[in-house]
Amino acid sequence: MAANLVLVAYKTLCMSYIALVVLALASAGVVYYQTKARSRVLPAIQRCRRRIQVDMEGTMHGLFSGSRVVRIYGAYDAFEDKLRKxxxxxQAVGALANAVLFTKFLWQHIVSMALTLGLVGAMLVTDVGIWQLTPVSVQLYYEIASKLMSLLTQLANIQVNAINHALVLQELCDxxxxxxxxxxxAAKIKTKWQQQQQASGERVLPxxxxxxxxxxSLRYKQGDKLALANVTLSIHAGERVGIVGRTGSGKSSLLYALLRIVELESGAISIDSxxxxxxxxxxxxxxxxxxPQTSTAALLEGTLRNNIDPxxxxxxxxxxxxxxxxxxxxxxxxxxxxxxxRNLxxxxxQLVSICRAVLRRKKILVLDEATANVDEHTEQVIGAVIEREFKQSTVLIIAHRLEATASCNxxxxxxxxxxxxxGPPAVLxxxxxxxxxxxxxxQNKA
Incomplete structure (x- = not known):
């Protein structure tokens, strides 16, 4: 391809010096229209398509994983409307992508033809006074210009492919x-906890x-608003604390920060100093x-013994x-x-998850909407187990239903x-x- 490009450029310059200017303009025009349509419009469409696909997969996963709750509350219409939208x-994004590709294809050929005819015209105008025009010379000019446009198109495609590969490489580097x-x-902290363990004679840490x-302060992604903003609080050993608030208020973010699922942006959390x-x-x-709220994902195929003590x-x-x-x-x-x-x-x-906690008997227990999807009898059983088995533990109860926090200190x-x-629930x-x-x-109105 490089040899063909050199040969075409040489023949073109030998026939007309003005063609050099037209050649430069043609190169710039072809490269511009070949690259801009792909480097801006198509990537934006692909990102939109991927975002819609992720939303659709998340909706389908929620429908299948929560099929029991959906059947109980008859919420199929909400999922159906969301999936239809x-x-x-x-389909709209797919149609837009096809329209952009067709428009790009059509515009590419229109531009290539216009530049080719312009290049041929420039050669003919400059050669009128030098050579006698014949059909053969006109055909030769047109073939040279067409081949030149084809070579420029190939160069533009190579550039676009190089940009795509560079973007993939950039994602890998990121x-x-x-x-x-x-x-x-961490050896130091583990040793310190082990020293406390030996002094107390207990198996649990801390x-x-x-x-x-x-x-x-905690932020899930750079640029997002703070999920936790300068939160300062102290929870005493053996205290039972209820954490309430509307959706998105930061209840679960406290748990993510405590388990370091998301690292703090600022501040510090201490357990036993x-x-x-x-x-x-x-x-x-x-x-x-x-x-957790549902224990489906944490139940493995095997005996009950293996599930609570894997x-x-x-x-x-x-x-x-x-x-x-x-x-x-x-x-x-x-x-x-x-x-x-599936056979439970x-x-x-949910009682299997509680059983795991009872077996481990840690000094800190977190219930993240643990009674949201169970019947009233099971909720009473869970409450009795927590009251009886975790008297000496610090219990954090994250709940939407305020009744679940009625027994909290x-x-x-x-x-x-x-x-x-x-403060105490009765006082508040x-x-x-x-x-x-x-x-x-x-809640009472609802």
């Missing part, structure tokens, strides 16, 4: 330059369960028991005692559980990522203008 958007996750183990948030940023992730997360760290006597404490004795330790707990009810799935009310109110409910009282009134 996403499908319409996907992924490679991401801040790595903290190490799983030994007390005091939690301190000091001016903590030890800064958790200096602890290994595995050491930190092993010291906290978490019961690493074989506890004796059969302890496992049996934990099962009995959670009223799962009817299943038995050798009960076979299918993947995702929603209440039994203290309520933390979150709003916009800030701690706007705290008695204040008509408090945030907690407004949440109660809104």
């Amino acid at each position: 996403l499908d319409d958007w996907q 992924l490679g330059s991401m801040v790595p996750e903290a190490p799983w183990h 030994s007390q369960g005091r939690i301190l948030f000091a001016n903590c 030890m800064n958790i940023s200096k602890a290994g992730l595995h050491d930190l997360r092993q010291s906290i028991s978490v019961v 690493f074989g760290q506890y004796a059969d006597v302890e496992i049996t005692a934990a099962i009995e404490a959670c009223q799962l004795g009817g299943l038995g330790a050798d009960k076979w559980i299918e993947s995702g707990g 009810s929603a209440g039994q799935q 203290r309520i933390l009310v979150m709003d916009g990522g800030r701690l706007v109110e705290q 409910a008695a204040r008509s203008g408090s945030h907690y009282a407004r949440l109660l009134r809104a």
Whole structure:
């Protein structure tokens, strides 16, 4: 291709010097129209298409994973409307992409033809007084110009491919330059916790369960607003604390910060006077028991014993005692559980997660909407187990339903990522203008 380009340029310059100017203009025009349409419009369309595809996959996953709740509440219409809108958007974006490609293809040939005719015209005008024009010379000029346009188009395609490969390389470099996750183990902190463990004679780490948030700010992505904004609070050892607020208020963000799923932007969190940023992730997360809203993803195919003690760290006597404490004795330790707990009810799935927490007996227990998808009887069982088995533990209860926090010693009310109110539930409910009282009134109206 390079040899052909040199040969064509040489023949062109030999025939006409003015063609050099036209050649430069033609090159600039072809390269511009070949690259701009791809480098700006098409990538934007592809990003929009990927975003719609991700939304559609997330909606389908929510529909399938929560099929029981969807059937109970008859919420198929909401999912159907959302999927129909996403499908319409996907078809519209696909049609737009096809229209852009067709317009680009048509415009490319129009521009190439115009530049080719312009180049031939320039050669003919400059050669009128030099050579006698013949059909053969005109054909020769046109073939040279057409070949030149084809070569320029190929060069533009090479440039576009090089840009695409450079973008892929840039994404790989960005992924490679991401801040790595903290190490799983930190010898100094682990040794300190082990010293406390030996002094207290307990298996669990830490030994007390005091939690301190000091001016903590958290942001999920650069450019997003703060999910936590200068949150400062102290939770005493053995205290039962309810965390409430509207959707997006920052309740779950406190849990993500405590487990270091998302690192703090500023501030510090301490457990038993030890800064958790200096602890290994595995050491930190092993010291906290978490019961999520749904336990489907955490239930593996195997026996009940293997599900509550997957690493074989506890004796059969302890496992049996934990099962009995959670009223799962009817299943038995050798009960076979299918993947995702398909052969268990929603209440039994949640009780398995509670059973894990009872078996581990950590000093910090977090319930993240643990009773949101269970019946009233199972909710009472879970409440009784927490009251009986975790008297000496610090319990954090994240809840939308305020009834789940009625037995808490203290309520933390979150709003916009800030701690706007705290105190005993009875005291906060008695204040008509408090945030907690407004949440109660809104819930009663609903």
